[in-house]
Amino acid sequence: xxxxxxxxxxxxxxxxxxxxxxxxxxxxxxxxxxxxxxxxxxxxxxxxxxxxxxxxxxxxxxxxxxxxxxxxxxxxxxxxxxxxxxxxxxxxxxxxxxxxxxxxxxxxxxxxxxxxxxxxxxxxxxxxxxxxxxxxxxxxxxxxxxxxxxxxxxxxxxxxxxxxxxxxxxxxxxxxxxxxxxxxxxxxxxxxxxxxxxxxxxxxxxxxxxxxxxxxxxxxxxxxxxxxxxxxxxxxxxxxxxxxxxxxxxxxxxxxxxxxxxxxxxxxxxxxxxxxxxxxxxxxxxxxxxxxxxxxxxxxxxxxxxxxxxxxxx
Numbered sequence: 001x002x003x004x005x006x007x008x009x010x011x012x013x014x015x016x017x018x019x020x021x022x023x024x025x026x027x028x029x030x031x032x033x034x035x036x037x038x039x040x041x042x043x044x045x046x047x048x049x050x051x052x053x054x055x056x057x058x059x060x061x062x063x064x065x066x067x068x069x070x071x072x073x074x075x076x077x078x079x080x081x082x083x084x085x086x087x088x089x090x091x092x093x094x095x096x097x098x099x100x101x102x103x104x105x106x107x108x109x110x111x112x113x114x115x116x117x118x119x120x121x122x123x124x125x126x127x128x129x130x131x132x133x134x135x136x137x138x139x140x141x142x143x144x145x146x147x148x149x150x151x152x153x154x155x156x157x158x159x160x161x162x163x164x165x166x167x168x169x170x171x172x173x174x175x176x177x178x179x180x181x182x183x184x185x186x187x188x189x190x191x192x193x194x195x196x197x198x199x200x201x202x203x204x205x206x207x208x209x210x211x212x213x214x215x216x217x218x219x220x221x222x223x224x225x226x227x228x229x230x231x232x233x234x235x236x237x238x239x240x241x242x243x244x245x246x247x248x249x250x251x252x253x254x255x256x257x258x259x260x261x262x263x264x265x266x267x268x269x270x271x272x273x274x275x276x277x278x279x280x281x282x283x284x285x286x287x288x289x290x291x292x293x294x295x296x297x298x299x300x301x302x303x304x305x306x307x308x309x310x311x312x313x314x
Contacts (some may be wrong), residue, residue, distance in 0.1 A: 006106040009035045011306060012099060013080075014087050015248075017044020018209075018292040019282025022072045022299030023113045023306075024080035030307045032111075036082045038100070039248075043068030044117045045283070046292055049131040049143060053145060055292055056158070064238035092255040092275045110313075111277050111306045114256070114264060116248040118283040118290070122241055123155065127211040131219075135218025136211060138241045141291065142166035144171050151222055152238040153178055155208055161242035162186040162194050168240065169197045176234055178203045180226050203234070211239060247284045256280070263287050271302040272309075281305050 011027050013020045016038035025035040042048060049064030086102035096108040120138035122128055128136055138144040140154070144167060152172050154165040157179035168175045177194070182204050184191050185192060194200055203223060210222040212233065220235045247262045257265045257274035264273055264280040270278040281298035283290050 006098065006108050007186065008096065008108045008111070009033070011035070011111045011113065012097075012107065012109035013113040013115060013301035015039055015044070015117055015282065015284070016042040016072065016082060017117045017282060017295060018046060018071065019114070019117070019295040019299035020044075020115035020303070021068070021075045021080075022296040023076055023115060023229075023303040024075035024299075026115075026300050026303030027069075027306060028075065030303070031079075032307065034080050035107075036080055037099075038082055038084050039086055039116060040064075041189070042082075042084070043072070044295075045119070048133065049142065051143075051146065052292070054072075054097055054142065081165070084174050087251050089251055090255040090278075092278060095277075097255075097277065108248065111223070111279070111310060113271075113299075113302045113306060114249075114252060114278065114280040114284060115282045115295075116252075116264075116284045117295070118245040118247040118287075119245060120241065121244045123208055123243070125208070125210065127213075128208075128241070130219050131211050131213050135213060135238050136241070136249050140242075141239050143238070143240075144162070144168050147172050147238045148200060148235040149173050151235060152176070152240060153208075153234065153236045154240045154242055155179075155183060156242035156244075157183075158185045158242075158244070159190060160244065161188060162190045164240055164242045165194060165200055166190075166197065173199065173254060175200045176203055176236065177201070178206050178208060178221070180206065180207045185191060205229075206232075208239070245283070245287070246285075249284050252266075256281065261287065269300075271298060271305045279308060279309075285307070 011032045011034040013036045018086040046064035046068045089100040091098040151174045153176045205226045206223040209224045279302040281302035282295035
């Protein structure tokens, strides 16, 4: 590829997580010769997930990076090509679509599938990264089971934090919600459910300044007051950060319609975006479920939608 003479591809899939790789598998098997542009994090969020126990088909716990390596190998084995580059812009005003890459190369495509995912927001403290995957998580439905009967902390005050705390309360011994303000931002009905739970307590006006632990993982968190009170430490075996996600969609903001949080808007129950011929799947669309299995399912849907759309054009 070169900037002066872009190559033309039938199907370009942007993103190499569960959604993009699944879309690659299905479009390759449909003889559509897909190309995946892998982006900054090939494998997506699963590459920073250690133990995976909820992806169907595996009786024993598997490792997230291994699963994504296998999924990519499967996509390549059926004919998908993977390019390690980053998309900087899509011009959706032309047909075929024009895609600019960070390397300076470019390509055109008849169909584009957006599957760039979303990244969890983190607190940004060094100890959080030290214990990431060893007691620090950003997904209660992914990792909550590993803390069955144990004590955990949830960080945040919005709907996501309250939902995660309520979910964990059914699994864990005790859940402590840590919020930097004196009131929650979550919907009132959810706040009421939270406050009724006997095994959920709230640390108001507190921020996590350090995750405590040892070779075995997290043992507690140090909390600083936002109102001038003394620091305190609480003992927990896990910390779930629930302060939101950022969809990786900046390069597409001029191409397709996004919502006020930056997520791609797709048709209800499908993957078609605001532009004919551009489809979207996975966590860059889905702000509710955010699971590898749902992302893979949406990747399949996007591939089938793209195949049908191409058939309609001929």
